Amino acid sequence: MLSDLQELYRYRELLAMIAIRDIKVRYKQSLMGFLWAVLMPLLIVSAGILVRYAYAIASHKPLDTQDILAVAMKSVPWAFLVASIRFSCQSLLINPNLVTKVYFPKEVFPMAAVLSQLFDLAIASSALMVLLVVFKVGLTFQLLWVGPLVAILIILAVGIGLLVSAGSLFFRDVKYLVEVFLTFAIFFTPVFYDVGMLGEKGRWLLLNPVSPILEAFSSISRGQAPHWGWIYYSIVFSFILVLGAYVLFKKVEPSFAESI
């Protein structure tokens, strides 16, 4: 395990190189260029606003900017997580040559997929920041929490990425399962709604390790400090997942070349 990590460290430049390659290729291919990074979160935000609007009508409460801001601040990291999982899931399968012909630690593929999504996240966050500045909302010191929260999301994304990338290499239907899962996951995660809206039973949703992080983003958007209680749970969950996934990944890695 330790020697595996040392080796990964030796290949850190390769990790960066593959992440840069993925970013370059993505932006070279698409005519829309950088708009692409903003489009996905924008879609999710619009959907969120629509849902919140419907909720406001149903509950006879006006829809305030605060709610829209919360939805926007949760949608951007959610879009990052979903795209990270989606791209890392294919990362080994779309590089069959490199998997079967050259030796290097193969975990760089799912990791680079997450890293390259981080670039999109940076663009989307910058766009969001510009909006916050323009509309003069939500600009508090609580925004500093975004860094550590994103770090937890990255660890979680790498953990899931390691699992699904190896899984999809051995079993062709894993990628369909992941797609279906990602489509419906948004209903089980408080992106468009807050856990509080579901009353007492809504706490069960916090068992989803992404929920406490998104709840924290929601708090930040209101200028409040996040509640750390459940976030500790997310941190522990993410670390255990990433370690377990890494050990499993390294265990099955030698048979990648024969199975792809």
Added chain:
Amino acid sequence: MSEIAVRMEHVSKRFRKGELHDSLRDLIPALTGRILGRSLDHDALRREFWALQDVSFEIRKGESFGIVGANGAGKSTMLKLISRIMKPTSGSVEIHGRLSALIEVSAGFHPDLTGRENIYLNGTILGMSRREIASRFDEIVEFSGLADFLDTPVKRYSSGMYARLGFSVAAHVNPDVLIVDEVLSVGDYVFQRKCVERMKEVIRSGATVLFVSHNLKTVTEFCQRCLLLERGRMLMTGSPTEVIQSYMNSTRVSHNEDHAKPVTISSVRARTVNGESVRFESGETVWIDVEVTAREFCQKLAVVLFVTDESYYDVFNTSTERLGCGSFNLDPGDTFICSFELRLNFANGTFHLNVAAYRYDTETEYDRWESGSSIYVGSANDVRGAVNCFPKVVKHEIVKANAPTPGLEEQTLVRGLSDIDAEEDS
């Protein structure tokens, strides 16, 4: 640091021929079946095969080592084990130092990126650091000869350019152990020579080089020691000459004696004055003994001998009839025996002796034995190509650029003019 660069101990590798379960949809019913105590998939177990069995050898530091074997002998598997892409089923593989493989040199290329970007990408994939690549960048570009196309996406490259760029990057990795797999056939002749020169440079620099090839010419040119593989087993290790000798014997294609044929070639053997052999010196005389047996009455037969090179390109052919023996008739059970005497004026390489029983007037081929025997020709003065023209340098001198040769052009011109004058006069 130990003196051993590569050590393999009792290495075996097993593959499953059929895909067992490649989707969860298949796996889950199979697992539940197993839990419920249903029978295991016995067919699947039977479909496995051993690509390598109990292979052990050591390569010393700085040695150039060849692995020879026919297709399917396990060469590629061996490479994948040495380059750690696969793990052996049993046994251990040890590598000391940085390893680089010239296998599929352009594996790391991305078609949408430019040549420049791909040099960095592929270099990193092959284990170089950014700084190393930057310091050798100009060298790599010069070697590839693609300076004008550096900012073109490689998807617009021709396949030759693609391979050249790949090789150029891979050849500049400066590894401790270098694996070379048939890649010396990249690009045009000039580039190939460049690659060979680069290989020799790498060997001279003290790197351990591992060649995998069925091109025996390359193996004898580069290797000090060879390993012969046959169907996953180690037949022998030894000097290239010894190994090639037994490789030739092992690859002799067995000839199917088809009972439906009226005439069959029953034996093809090459020998020198000292007896049967597969290794000859260029210019040596060889006798090729052929036996043809008839099952039915056949007339006007001739024995045709084709000599082909490694790529089965016809380099020489002759026949009993063309050599003036006339044709022959055979009754059922008769055997026709003949011996050809040839001077082997061939350059270094492997040659296949193919024999056919042929009837010229009806243009029917009764039987044909492809590579009935294979021979290896070696020459002392390192002649390359297909034939040996027994070259000698009969004159060599240096004409100094600043030596006084006054009015040479003028003289010839004057002489030319005077010749014309002379013609007109007459």
